[in-house]
Amino acid sequence: MKSETRQQEIIRVAAKLFKEKGYSAVTMRDLAKAMGMKAASLYNHIKSKQDILKTIIISLAQEFTEGMQLIQSSDANCIDKLNKIIELHVKISSQNIYGMASLNNDWMHLEEKLDYYQQLRDDYENDFRNILKSGIASGEIIDIKSDVMMFSILTTLRSLYMWIPKKEDINLEELSNSLSQILIKGINN
Amino acid sequence: MKSETRQQEIIRVAAKLFKEKGYSAVTMRDLAKAMGMKAASLYNHIKSKQDILKTIIISLAQEFTEGMQLIQSSDANCIDKLNKIIELHVKISSQNIYGMASLNNDWMHLEEKLDYYQQLRDDYENDFRNILKSGIASGEIIDIKSDVMMFSILTTLRSLYMWIPKKEDINLEELSNSLSQILIKGINN
């Protein structure tokens, strides 16, 4: 296993700080202090503050896009596709808790890459919506307010990063299963 | 109907800007420009930038606390209490979409009032958890992972502000009902 480069370390530490205070409230001097160096030294490894954010967010957005493409083109039924989407979010979120905070809260501070990010997000949501709709068409999914349904499931999955770290010993497969149960079958007896 | 004071107008406009870029990224000069005045003039009406944020967040947090106290002390069954909580979130969120963004994303920039806010939030979550637990005990609610259940429902409700404005003509009662159906009974047929 290759050890982390200094650049990767800076990006990882930055993501952690961004999660705590948000991109705008974290200064390069904050980041330098967390790295144990002076702010100017950061620039031996990274191009700009903006570039750190871009790296964090775009790589995550692409991971989601790739995952969705695999799921969408599979021949599973719609409920199974939803379960796969839940697994995808649990997997990515648990592997990059801090980055997910930036993805959710700081995407608007992307500058040149903002349009590209929004395109990826829109495409992702469209794929999700289409899965729901074909589930409704096939009778697998109840036919009410597919937009509310999509909003409810997607915001739960997008907020996983806030919650996963609180249970250190959590079993990720078990979490996926619980989420599937709750999001799809509901909570009533 | 009393017309809005200049102070209230500033707070309302600030909340809108905070939603778009986050508290830290909005400058007093941004806010002044949106108000059609110079930054210094804002201080005829408000105490500080910090104080604007405090006003936005704390008043909302107290609204939720009061609503929860009413629900908790009612004699409805647990499922009905959950439905009431859903209504509460729909009502408050639709009346103050911009403020809800600050409540969700900028609470960490509260300074003196941070502890107070966190206390309110913890209490709210405890009340919610207790409702779920007694629903499980009474057999109204399925007995799996009450923490995942709570996370799922609460993050959906907390994120309503992102989504409500997109449907201008939305019927709020209808939205509450759809959410109740989806969050409680699930989406499968």
Next chain:
DNA sequence: AACAAAAACTAACACTTGTTAGTTCACTAA
């Protein structure tokens, strides 16, 4: 018309921001 209060203005402050330039130092390859 005169006055007081409210609300805008200009100018400036002390401090913080991201970033650059130029330098020093430890390590590695020749």
Next chain:
DNA sequence: TTAGTGAACTAACAAGTGTTAGTTTTTGTT
């Protein structure tokens, strides 16, 4: 040893930050 490289440093910059002081304009009441 020497030369070169990567990664830290100090110092500084121009621009932007929240906020204050003091002044002028607007507004509403007598």
